[in-house]
Amino acid sequence: MHKRLPAAGAILACGAALLAYVGLAPSTSEVRLGRPAPPEVIRRIDITVAGDGSGLPPGAGSVAEGKAIFQQKCSACHGPAGSGGVADRLTGGIGTLATPKPIKTVASYWPYAPSLFDYIRRAMPLTAPQSLKDDEVYALIAYLLSVDGIVAADARLDARRLAQIRMPNRAGFVSLEDKDFDGNLDHP
Amino acid sequence: MLEDPDEPVAGGGLLHRRALLVGGAAAMGGLITGVRAVAGGRSPTSMLTPGAPLSPFGEGAPSAGGLQRIVPDLPFPGTGSSRTPLEALKGTITPNGLHFERHHNGVPAIDPATHALLIHGLVRQPLLFRYEDLLRYRRDTRILFIECSGNSGMIGAAQPVQASAGQLNGLLSCSEWSGVRLSTLLDEAGIAPGVRWIQAEGADAAGMTRSIPLSIAQDGAMIALFQNGRPIEPAQGFPMRLLLPGIEGNASVKWLRRLKLMAAPAFSREETSKYTDLRADGKAEMFSLRMGVKSIILAPSFGLDLRGAGYHEISGLAWSGRGRVRKVEVSADGGMSWAEAALESPVLPKALTRFRMRWRWSGAPATLMSRATDETGAVQPRREAWLAKIAGRQGYHGNAIQSWGVDPFGKISHVYA
Numbered sequence: 001m002h003k004r005l006p007a008a009g010a011i012l013a014c015g016a017a018l019l020a021y022v023g024l025a026p027s028t029s030e031v032r033l034g035r036p037a038p039p040e041v042i043r044r045i046d047i048t049v050a051g052d053g054s055g056l057p058p059g060a061g062s063v064a065e066g067k068a069i070f071q072q073k074c075s076a077c078h079g080p081a082g083s084g085g086v087a088d089r090l091t092g093g094i095g096t097l098a099t100p101k102p103i104k105t106v107a108s109y110w111p112y113a114p115s116l117f118d119y120i121r122r123a124m125p126l127t128a129p130q131s132l133k134d135d136e137v138y139a140l141i142a143y144l145l146s147v148d149g150i151v152a153a154d155a156r157l158d159a160r161r162l163a164q165i166r167m168p169n170r171a172g173f174v175s176l177e178d179k180d181f182d183g184n185l186d187h188p
Numbered sequence: 189m190l191e192d193p194d195e196p197v198a199g200g201g202l203l204h205r206r207a208l209l210v211g212g213a214a215a216m217g218g219l220i221t222g223v224r225a226v227a228g229g230r231s232p233t234s235m236l237t238p239g240a241p242l243s244p245f246g247e248g249a250p251s252a253g254g255l256q257r258i259v260p261d262l263p264f265p266g267t268g269s270s271r272t273p274l275e276a277l278k279g280t281i282t283p284n285g286l287h288f289e290r291h292h293n294g295v296p297a298i299d300p301a302t303h304a305l306l307i308h309g310l311v312r313q314p315l316l317f318r319y320e321d322l323l324r325y326r327r328d329t330r331i332l333f334i335e336c337s338g339n340s341g342m343i344g345a346a347q348p349v350q351a352s353a354g355q356l357n358g359l360l361s362c363s364e365w366s367g368v369r370l371s372t373l374l375d376e377a378g379i380a381p382g383v384r385w386i387q388a389e390g391a392d393a394a395g396m397t398r399s400i401p402l403s404i405a406q407d408g409a410m411i412a413l414f415q416n417g418r419p420i421e422p423a424q425g426f427p428m429r430l431l432l433p434g435i436e437g438n439a440s441v442k443w444l445r446r447l448k449l450m451a452a453p454a455f456s457r458e459e460t461s462k463y464t465d466l467r468a469d470g471k472a473e474m475f476s477l478r479m480g481v482k483s484i485i486l487a488p489s490f491g492l493d494l495r496g497a498g499y500h501e502i503s504g505l506a507w508s509g510r511g512r513v514r515k516v517e518v519s520a521d522g523g524m525s526w527a528e529a530a531l532e533s534p535v536l537p538k539a540l541t542r543f544r545m546r547w548r549w550s551g552a553p554a555t556l557m558s559r560a561t562d563e564t565g566a567v568q569p570r571r572e573a574w575l576a577k578i579a580g581r582q583g584y585h586g587n588a589i590q591s592w593g594v595d596p597f598g599k600i601s602h603v604y605a
Contacts, residue, residue: 031325034307034315034376041316042308044230047395048387048448051455086263098470102580109472110461119457122235122395126264126293129393130236173464173474181401182510183465183473184480184585185573186566 047122051112053163060158061139063146069136070143073125081147091147094168107148111173113165116141138162234443238393239294241265246285246421257286258355266294269336271358275486280505280540281331282361284415289423290336290359292394296443300427303391305411309449312378319427322368328410329366330433331539333507335359335479337436337463340586343571344578348602353489356602362540365431366414371406383449388430391445398439399453400432404477408433411444434509434538435477438463466579479509481568482587483516483543483560494598497551505540508562512536515561516543522555522591522605529558554594555605571604
């Protein structure tokens with residue numbers, strides 16, 4: 001049987017440049033069945049938008065457009081203006097986090113605005129995920145953030161403007177990276 | 189430079205055990221169809237419509253016993269959780285059909301023949317792996333618990349909720365998981381310098397995503413394909429799920445379809461607005477991924493009353509996301525005195541461990557508690573300490589000591605002690 005070792009071939013071909021990569025120790029002699037993923041396939045299925053706004057697509061939407069879409073597609077579950085519905089509360093609650101009754105909403109809790117684009121596009125509305133156009137997602141974010149004055153009532157958001165928004169609770173998070181991602185009280 | 193991967197160890201083609209099978213022509217032939225499988229629309233249909241709702245039992249449930257998962261009434265029937273009836277089970281392994289569920293938009297139906305896992309981002313060579321490819325890799329098998337970080341959150345309620353051990357703590361299950369070690373696939377794609385995080389994405393209608401630290405991805409993580417000897421249940425991520433030993437369940441992304449290697453976390457909705465631990469001081473801990481040391485008493489427990497004074501056995505489960513359980517102590521007097529329980533073998537790291545304690549009940553009121561210590565020396569905290577840390581009586585990672593009250597009639601109730 002002929003053993004297929006594309007990675008080994010790549011190492012020999014590219015030489016020292018690849019030594020910077022880890023995990024290519026050739027002595028493992030493992031099965032290697034991964035198939036090269038063409039760039040166009042990756043572009044199509046990579047829908048990640050990161051907190052810094054990387055991955056945001058072209059497009060734009062306004063508060064007014066977003067309000068109309070929200071009333072049509074979102075308010076049945078999230079309530080008028082994003083509160084009072086059966087689904088998660090989205091608006092209000094700013095300043096409540098350190099009180100006995102914290103209210104966690106997009107406005108009061110979320111640290112990054114671009115994460116809204118990532119989530120709404122991939123997961124909302126619950127009955128038809130990924131059905132919203134990119135312009136509609138920008139518009140919905142503009143409207144939601146306008147309810148609490150995080151953006152102006154006449155705001156229009158695109159990739160650049162969305163990445164520039166500083167959310168009220170941006171500094172409200174503590175990293176546990178230096179504690180090995182272990183926040184439990186039970187440390188010895 | 190390369191060792192011979194096909195070193196014979198006997199006649200007839202038997203090879204050294206490190207070279208566990210490889211697909212030559214068959215694998216090359218699959219290249220084209222594997223790419224075609226993901227070359228249609230942006231996302232598969234499983235991501236575009238809600239999946240099936242939560243259910244009382246999966247295909248592997250022991251229906252003759254009448255055991256079911258505990259399914260609540262939900263406004264959105266595929267979004268929520270069902271619980272394992274822990275007090276009804278013996279040993280430490282959860283039958284597949286009784287494994288707890290937590291879905292964020294239903295259970296997708298995924299055809300393994302068209303499903304592929306993409307590994308991309310900061311890699312030497314982005315790769316696609318089909319289900320049938322992964323079946324041919326060397327398989328890792330480990331017994332591991334999965335616990336939702338929201339488990340036992342009800343102990344934050346102002347008054348003790350009168351409910352069974354499973355209702356209180358049943359976002360916890362333990363299985364023998366079998367699959368491909370994640371680091372094997374990462375190495376095949378080639379991890380670029382500067383990679384610190386990996387974003388995992390599921391092919392469900394929530395498009396579930398979590399950012400995983402590289403250190404955790406390289407600490408025994410696997411792509412699980414089998415659960416207690418069978419292909420994993422649809423509700424557990426068929427055809428493949430991520431499995432991160434000792435880490436909060438949500439990060440073990442089900443229906444896994446994409447791993448993106450990155451320098452920083454994506455800061456997605458789940459890891460910022462949901463699975464973060466809001467403290468009483470208003471700050472929230474992010475990436476609180478490790479599950480702490482914990483134990484619960486299952487017998488006796490709410491609904492399993494004592495039938496009179498005399499000899500009884502106190503039994504329960506203990507576990508830790510950091511490794512093995514070192515000891516479990518039991519108290520019958522509300523924490524005034526403690527004694528060490530017997531641990532049933534095997535005591536495995538990041539798996540459920542059964543503990544037992546002989547008890548002669550006098551018939552007087554009693555308060556039963558258990559307190560676990562793990563191999564790092566960490567001890568389960570008191571409820572008051574946990575409450576003092578979390579905000580608004582609601583929180584994740586609720587591993588505080590729990591108590592059952594026994595009245596003179598042997599009736600068990602949930603108490604705070």
